[in-house]
Amino acid sequence: MEIKIFCPATIANLNCGFDIMGLCLENIGDEMIFRKSVTKGVQITKITGANLPYEVTKNVAGVAALALLNTVENNFGIEIEIHKKIRAGSGIGSSSASAAGAVFGVNELLGKPLSRNQLVDFAMKGEAIASGSEHADNVAPCLLGGFTLVRGYNPLDVIKIASPSELYAVVLHPHIEVKTADARAVLEPTVPFKNAITQTGNLGGLIAGLFTNDYELIGRSLNDVLVEPFRKQLIPYFDDVKIAAIQSGALGAGISGAGPSIFALCKGENLAKEVAKAMQNSYSRTNIPFDFYISKVNEQGIKVI
Known part of the structure; x- marks a missing residue:
């Protein structure tokens, strides 16, 4: 009932x-x-x-x-x-x-x-x-x-x-609003053929990396040449946070959905904590409040509690 x-x-x-x-x-x-x-x-x-x-x-x-x-x-x-x-x-x-x-x-x-x-x-x-x-x-x-x-x-x-058993996600959520309509509006209606090929290769690489538990391949594939270059302008200090995440050992980082959240993928919980700390330190220099989360990939999805 x-x-x-x-x-x-x-x-x-x-x-x-x-x-x-x-x-x-x-x-x-x-x-x-x-x-x-x-x-x-x-x-x-x-x-x-x-x-x-x-x-x-x-x-x-x-x-x-x-x-x-x-x-x-x-x-x-x-x-x-x-x-x-x-x-x-x-x-x-x-x-x-x-x-x-x-x-x-x-x-x-x-x-x-x-x-x-x-x-x-x-x-x-x-x-x-x-x-x-x-x-x-x-x-x-x-x-x-x-x-x-x-x-x-x-x-x-x-x-x-x-997903590979040691894969963790870190999410930093700045308390700003990015409307989906605005995030769509900044995108170009057409893309260069060369960029489409690059993006397709990265997508194939990501899927192959997940199936083969190849963390390095996953990291090399987390590269966006079509959307991120336009959308990151809507997220203050995005580049700073992404660089901090990667320099601290993240496999890759990028925009979660339409933003403004910024995510990073990491191998292992300990490294995820280090990456989260680096991302927090980077964003703490701004005057924008934020939340952050560390999470293993959830294989179950929605559940009854």
Whole structure:
């Protein structure tokens, strides 16, 4: 009759995988509570941690939940509580956690008629409310865990990729706002053919490195020649933090999603702590407050708690 779930944060793009790659974080995320109701449809009964609409058709979680509930035969309604722990606009999948959590929770109360892969499509419906388009680079890793690759959308084709056991992520979140629309607006509509080849090689290298546990190859592949050169201008002191991360031993660093969060990937927890310290020291010289997180890659994704 009632369940409580944890909806993890995610890092999308991973430099060379713009709009198609993402990974799931372990210890950062929202909580949501779902209850069966005699009133048909979806109702959002409580929201904490953010100023979000209770109107179902204007809420990311509401739209995603309704899309699924209207597709599967049922004889009850759903009440949802949303407890936000991921800041909106942070670049680590705040809206995606809500959308993915909504379809996961509804599916659980329905008796799990759909697989996690099938739920991605419904989560994208909610994600579109926040970003203006249906995309899966955040909701897929949130639902499936680990790394995910969106090979295509027509039809939707998502592949989960297991990560090396010692891979850790460090995330520094400056308390500034980068609107997704602005982050899209700074991108060029066309790219040089040479850069497209470089980016494709890096994407292939990243995937190969994950499959073969080749940390050096992962590091060499975390290079973005298409998006980062334009988007980094929206994030104050981005270059300083990235240089600090790499000089302290990170495999690579870049923009998480549309920003403003900056991520680094590291081999081992001890090194991740050193990298986090270097990134903090670098950003502490600014007058911008920030949060930071250290997380192993979360292979499970959303879970009942």
